[in-house]
Amino acid sequence: MSDAVLEIPLASKTMKVLVVGNGGREHALVWKLAQSPRRPKLYCAPGNAGIMSLACCVPIKADDIAALTAFARQEQIDLTVVGPEAPLALGLVDAFRNEGLRIFGPTKQAARLESSKIFSKDLMMRAKIPTAMARSFDRASDALAYVDQQTMPIVIKADGLAQGKGVVIATTKDHARRTIQEFMEQAVFGEAGKRVIIEQFLDGKELTVMAFTDGNTIVPFLPAQDHKRVGDGDTGPNTGGMGAYCPAPLGTESLCMQVTRDILRPMVEAMARLGTPFQGVLYAGLMLVKDTPYVLEFNVRMGDPETQVVLPLLKTDLLDVLEAVVDHRLEQVPVTWHPGAAVCVVMASDGYPGPYRQGLVIHGLPTTEQPSSLIFHAGTARRGDHIVTAGGRVLSVVGLGQTLQEAQLQAYQQVAGISFDGCHYRRDIAAWAIAQ
Numbered sequence: 001m002s003d004a005v006l007e008i009p010l011a012s013k014t015m016k017v018l019v020v021g022n023g024g025r026e027h028a029l030v031w032k033l034a035q036s037p038r039r040p041k042l043y044c045a046p047g048n049a050g051i052m053s054l055a056c057c058v059p060i061k062a063d064d065i066a067a068l069t070a071f072a073r074q075e076q077i078d079l080t081v082v083g084p085e086a087p088l089a090l091g092l093v094d095a096f097r098n099e100g101l102r103i104f105g106p107t108k109q110a111a112r113l114e115s116s117k118i119f120s121k122d123l124m125m126r127a128k129i130p131t132a133m134a135r136s137f138d139r140a141s142d143a144l145a146y147v148d149q150q151t152m153p154i155v156i157k158a159d160g161l162a163q164g165k166g167v168v169i170a171t172t173k174d175h176a177r178r179t180i181q182e183f184m185e186q187a188v189f190g191e192a193g194k195r196v197i198i199e200q201f202l203d204g205k206e207l208t209v210m211a212f213t214d215g216n217t218i219v220p221f222l223p224a225q226d227h228k229r230v231g232d233g234d235t236g237p238n239t240g241g242m243g244a245y246c247p248a249p250l251g252t253e254s255l256c257m258q259v260t261r262d263i264l265r266p267m268v269e270a271m272a273r274l275g276t277p278f279q280g281v282l283y284a285g286l287m288l289v290k291d292t293p294y295v296l297e298f299n300v301r302m303g304d305p306e307t308q309v310v311l312p313l314l315k316t317d318l319l320d321v322l323e324a325v326v327d328h329r330l331e332q333v334p335v336t337w338h339p340g341a342a343v344c345v346v347m348a349s350d351g352y353p354g355p356y357r358q359g360l361v362i363h364g365l366p367t368t369e370q371p372s373s374l375i376f377h378a379g380t381a382r383r384g385d386h387i388v389t390a391g392g393r394v395l396s397v398v399g400l401g402q403t404l405q406e407a408q409l410q411a412y413q414q415v416a417g418i419s420f421d422g423c424h425y426r427r428d429i430a431a432w433a434i435a436q
């Protein structure tokens, strides 16, 4: 034996990272964090059957602020990332910060950008950010009188969070009146619909541009597009999202620069001026009207299913980026992207977006890693040796390729091998972009 002293490197403390949420977006976040060369120990609350293989799932609901805070304190979590909007609107970030816990996402005040469409519209108007002309109402009688003078179609939006169901495009005055009554008088969305925005209908193509921001530096993601309607050719009711693709060819480099300059930058500055600086992911839902981007809405977190196509194309270590945002030094981290494309097809339960059955066995899930596809679980649970359905959106199947066409092919090949009773999915994800 040699007498050279064995050099044992000081073990650097393993970082503990908690992801909050249980959908496809959170599975993608956990998957991306698991690639970090820093090998963090991952937790997810509450997670799902897919996330379970990468992270320790803890049975705490995403909106249980007190339990999440207690868990992070006890477990000494070094960084928490919030997936969905509800906990942000409830003040999860504020609660964590009060305890000295590091967390990625906006405060409750900053989250108003998503949790109040009236607040958001007011701020957009004041910051001269291009958006549809709109008026807000807190009395049904005023709203009814207003629509009588307008030409149809017109867009009626509940002020608060309504799980993607609070926007109606009214094609007739009758439809508009009925919507106002449902939202404001019958209160179908409770408090969320008691105040509404009535805005001009914009005709164009939709595009999502998300960006990391630490309140100062803004780093836009590759542009993505989601498919909200349940049926092929954008037919049927709205859903949480039936698929997405990235990069969206509509989002040219010059358009993304324009969006950063005219939309993201003015909003980040407006939030800072208000004394509610924004930190996290700022999501701009855009309508391109003859090449000019108008904001339909801001969200204050990553989109689902856009995240599932954006993160696989992110080259930089996500953990480095998240920490840089939290520590207000995003400027120092170069964020780079892989060439190529990703297409996500959502496999949904029979009946979704209406009522659906749960607990159905999912067949054909690949047991080994595939080179050109990824499967992110959205609504799944484990039952004995089986993975079963546990939500409306069940799986996000992502194909990867050099081109959108290749990625689309990979996604649908993978989808073809997976089944559960009553499963449905759209057959035209990314088709429009590929045809251009």
Ligand SMILES: Nc1ncnc2c1ncn2[C@@H]1O[C@H](COP(=O)(O)OP(=O)(O)O)[C@@H](O)[C@H]1O
Pocket: 132, 155, 163, 164, 165, 166, 167, 169, 199, 200, 201, 202, 203, 206, 228, 285, 296, 297
């Ligand atoms: N002014 C508008 N003109 C045309 N379509 C709109 C307008 N505002 C919203 N929409 C449509 O309604 C969908 C949902 O509206 P959005 O503002 O994104 O609210 P949410 O995502 O909270 O339901 C959009 O994706 C878009 O298709």
Ligand SMILES: [Mg+2]
Pocket: 285, 297
């Ligand atoms: Mg939206």
